[in-house]
Amino acid sequence: MALTFARLKLRVLRNGFRGRPGKVVLFVIGALCALFYGAMAALFFLIPFLPDGPDFGPLVPAFGGTLLVLGWIMMPLVWFGVDETLEPGRFALLPLPRATLLRGLLIAAVLGVPAFGTLLATSGLAIGAGLAGGPLPAVVAAVGVLLGLLLCVVVSRAVTSGFSRALRARRTRDLAAVVLAVLAASLGPLQYLLTSGAQQVGTQRLTAVADVLGWTPLAAPYVVGLDAVQGRWGAVAARLAITVVTILLLAWWWSHSLESAMLGTSGGGAVRVRTATGAPVARFFGRGRQPRTAYGAMVTRELRYWVRDVRRRASLITFAVIGVFLPVVTNLGPSADGNLVASSVHGGSMVLVGALAGLGIANQFGYDGTAYAMHVVSGVPGRTELRARTVAYSWYIVPLLLGLAVLNAVLRGDLLLLPVMFGTLFAAYGTGLACSMHVSVWAAYSLPENQNPFAINTGTGVAKSFLAMAAWLAGMVLALPVLLLVLLGGSVGAVLALPVGLAYAGGAVWLGLITAGDILDHRQPELLAAITPRS
Amino acid sequence: MIEDSAFALQGLVKRFDTKVAVDGVDLAVPAGSFFGLLGPNGAGKTTTLSMAVGLLRPDAGRALVLGHDVWRDPVRAKSLIGVMPDGVRLFDRLDGTELLTYQGLLRGMAPDVIDARVTELLDVLALTDAGRTLVIDYSAGMKKKIALACALLHAPRLLVLDEPFEAVDPVSGAAIRDILTRYVAGGGTVIFSSHVLEVVERLCTHVAIMANGRISAVGSLDEVRAGRTLEDAFVAVVGGRVATGSELSWL
Numbered sequence: 001m002a003l004t005f006a007r008l009k010l011r012v013l014r015n016g017f018r019g020r021p022g023k024v025v026l027f028v029i030g031a032l033c034a035l036f037y038g039a040m041a042a043l044f045f046l047i048p049f050l051p052d053g054p055d056f057g058p059l060v061p062a063f064g065g066t067l068l069v070l071g072w073i074m075m076p077l078v079w080f081g082v083d084e085t086l087e088p089g090r091f092a093l094l095p096l097p098r099a100t101l102l103r104g105l106l107i108a109a110v111l112g113v114p115a116f117g118t119l120l121a122t123s124g125l126a127i128g129a130g131l132a133g134g135p136l137p138a139v140v141a142a143v144g145v146l147l148g149l150l151l152c153v154v155v156s157r158a159v160t161s162g163f164s165r166a167l168r169a170r171r172t173r174d175l176a177a178v179v180l181a182v183l184a185a186s187l188g189p190l191q192y193l194l195t196s197g198a199q200q201v202g203t204q205r206l207t208a209v210a211d212v213l214g215w216t217p218l219a220a221p222y223v224v225g226l227d228a229v230q231g232r233w234g235a236v237a238a239r240l241a242i243t244v245v246t247i248l249l250l251a252w253w254w255s256h257s258l259e260s261a262m263l264g265t266s267g268g269g270a271v272r273v274r275t276a277t278g279a280p281v282a283r284f285f286g287r288g289r290q291p292r293t294a295y296g297a298m299v300t301r302e303l304r305y306w307v308r309d310v311r312r313r314a315s316l317i318t319f320a321v322i323g324v325f326l327p328v329v330t331n332l333g334p335s336a337d338g339n340l341v342a343s344s345v346h347g348g349s350m351v352l353v354g355a356l357a358g359l360g361i362a363n364q365f366g367y368d369g370t371a372y373a374m375h376v377v378s379g380v381p382g383r384t385e386l387r388a389r390t391v392a393y394s395w396y397i398v399p400l401l402l403g404l405a406v407l408n409a410v411l412r413g414d415l416l417l418l419p420v421m422f423g424t425l426f427a428a429y430g431t432g433l434a435c436s437m438h439v440s441v442w443a444a445y446s447l448p449e450n451q452n453p454f455a456i457n458t459g460t461g462v463a464k465s466f467l468a469m470a471a472w473l474a475g476m477v478l479a480l481p482v483l484l485l486v487l488l489g490g491s492v493g494a495v496l497a498l499p500v501g502l503a504y505a506g507g508a509v510w511l512g513l514i515t516a517g518d519i520l521d522h523r524q525p526e527l528l529a530a531i532t533p534r535s
Numbered sequence: 536m537i538e539d540s541a542f543a544l545q546g547l548v549k550r551f552d553t554k555v556a557v558d559g560v561d562l563a564v565p566a567g568s569f570f571g572l573l574g575p576n577g578a579g580k581t582t583t584l585s586m587a588v589g590l591l592r593p594d595a596g597r598a599l600v601l602g603h604d605v606w607r608d609p610v611r612a613k614s615l616i617g618v619m620p621d622g623v624r625l626f627d628r629l630d631g632t633e634l635l636t637y638q639g640l641l642r643g644m645a646p647d648v649i650d651a652r653v654t655e656l657l658d659v660l661a662l663t664d665a666g667r668t669l670v671i672d673y674s675a676g677m678k679k680k681i682a683l684a685c686a687l688l689h690a691p692r693l694l695v696l697d698e699p700f701e702a703v704d705p706v707s708g709a710a711i712r713d714i715l716t717r718y719v720a721g722g723g724t725v726i727f728s729s730h731v732l733e734v735v736e737r738l739c740t741h742v743a744i745m746a747n748g749r750i751s752a753v754g755s756l757d758e759v760r761a762g763r764t765l766e767d768a769f770v771a772v773v774g775g776r777v778a779t780g781s782e783l784s785w786l
Binding site: 019279280281282283284292293294296297298301304305308309368369370371373374375376377378379380524525526528529 | 591616618623625629639685
């Protein structure tokens with residue numbers, strides 16, 4: 001049965017490639033990247049088993065494993081989405097026991113480039129254990145590696161489907177608030193951890209952390225090889241047990257959210273029909289004071305869609321979370337004093353987040369799907385279209401960025417930094433927007449019309465989200481002049497940062513709008529074709 | 536003849552990968568006619584109409600709307616036609632009133648005109664009761680009706696409708712037929728695709744039958760029927776399997 005699922009997955013993948021050479025090329029590039037980085041990581045994982053390895057050798061499995069598992073948790077939420085080539089809902093009508101379905105979907109999920117790369121990377125642990133301790137430790141390490149892979153796959157599935165269930169609920173904003181509150185609350189301990197870690201970067205301290213990690217599911221499957229080499233068989237058994245129990249618990253959670261995903265959400269109780277009152281146009285704009293034109297109408301609709309559309313909501317929330325997380329982590333680390341390195345790390349994190357904020361519109365047309373046809377048949381001018389979308393998006397993002405800068409300034413205890421932060425942040429936001437605008441016109445891709453906001457079509461979707469990453473990078477590079485002004489300009493730079501940053505952002509967005517807008521005018525049908533899901 | 540037709544297609548071609556979906560379609564739709572585009576599934580009806588209204592770029596050929604080339608002068612041409620595409624989603628997280636108002640504003644109509652027309656359209660199409668229900672929660676028939684309303688809102692001279700009667704219940708279907716008949720009587724031109732032959736036979740003044748990406752028969756309803764029923768004419772033109780009664784005996 002499981003074999004049937006594996007064959008089905010491979011068949012669907014292969015058929016997706018048929019007659020699309022570009023997709024094949026991108027897939028091959030992705031596979032080569034996985035091969036390269038996987039091999040590099042495998043070498044890295046060999047370090048702890050070297051006879052005269054460096055001091056930090058024994059720390060590698062714990063920290064490396066933790067990074068891997070965290071990556072599998074975060075990446076689908078933040079960046080790539082999960083590959084739902086075999087969408088659970090499709091199996092709803094088949095008489096399959098839930099356990100069989102779960103096993104099948106799991107196997108289908110393991111067949112993929114990311115899982116392959118992970119396996120390759122961690123295989124270094126098994127090889128190393130074999131070289132250092134002979135066949136038995138090698139087998140133990142291999143079991144750990146395989147269990148680790150299973151853990152990674154199950155955790156990413158469980159987290160995305162659990163999260164998407166939560167996001168579908170109307171109370172999402174409450175959820176977002178909770179997430180943010182938890183993050184804010186965890187800032188205190190985090191700060192303590194990082195600063196104390198920075199004060200004594202001795203191996204001892206890190207060893208203590210690694211020890212703790214080794215007893216959590218995050219690293220447990222990856223340190224068993226080392227244990228086996230050193231003959232700690234009790235620890236091996238305990239850690240493997242921890243891993244297996246975690247996998248079972250996650251699978252149980254996943255199967256639960258799977259069930260609700262298969263039932264669908266169409267029968268969400270009786271829909272209360274509220275009568276509409278007032279003139280249509282007045283009602284459409286509500287209390288908004290947008291102009292009563294096509295531009296105003298698009299701004300109003302986009303404003304509503306960023307809240308009503310699950311995918312868009314998910315992307316806003318995700319950005320809010322990373323936006324708070326990233327600069328806080330980089331700023332509260334070892335760089336609390338005021339030298340040039342510290343301030344470049346700090347300014348750099350602002351540029352990073354600013355450009356990332358712009359990325360939210362990189363697939364703005366993909367969110368609309370075929371509904372965009374209405375704009376095409378109505379002949380909406382490209383510049384107006386992009387301007388409206390950018391304004392509506394900024395309506396949500398700009399306050400977020402402002403709050404973020406204030407939070408950072410407060411945490412660093414220096415409110416005088418605010419103008420400089422605003423300057424760099426908004427300059428990068430502007431350049432990020434300009435680059436993302438072009439990506440959105442040139443490289444839009446369709447999103448599957450299913451319930452999981454993190455689902456993404458394999459192949460084109462993943463490949464094109466790499467382009468979004470390129471836009472992020474380009475946005476950061478383009479914002480460098482403002483960062484350099486801040487870093488090297490001394491007090492003059494600090495004074496000029498805000499006005500220059502804002503003007504820079506304005507210029508970048510304006511240029512992006514007119515160039516991308518004119519291209520859009522000539523690419524409307526192609527864009528529509530790109531965002532139409534192929535069924 | 537091309538010049539005084541409301542809608543003219545000349546040599547439209549579209550290939551997808553290696554498959555030729557539309558293989559040189561010429562069509563002239565006379566002003567004031569009620570034109571039915573017939574054909575089996577996969578004949579290329581939707582592809583043809585998409586190219587004719589600016590949704591899909593043709594590989595060759597051109598489309599003229601009241602003398603304006605859809606691909607050279609899209610702004611003018613698009614302002615003259617009302618389109619109801621098939622298999623296309625609407626901005627369905629708006630309610631019906633919001634969606635129509637949005638369409639009106641996109642078309643650059645004046646707010647007071649939008650107010651009056653939206654209210655009337657919803658009333659005539661019996662969608663007022665839906666109130667603030669989001670379009671995503673509408674039934675299939677209601678979605679068709681709201682899409683039709685979107686096409687009608689700016690009072691175009693030409694309506695291009697893809698499968699307007701698909702998935703529509705008899706009551707809604709009658710309402711749509713009624714509106715379209717009145718629209719043609721008022722001087723408008725309608726071209727729609729369908730494979731519901733009864734509706735076509737009842738409504739249309741002209742028909743064209745498409746098969747395998749080409750127009751196989753075209754003319755006034757009587758010319759195409761040539762004394763037969765439309766169904767017989769259709770099967771004769773398209774060519775189909777005639778049941779002998781002996782297959783599927785195990786059923």
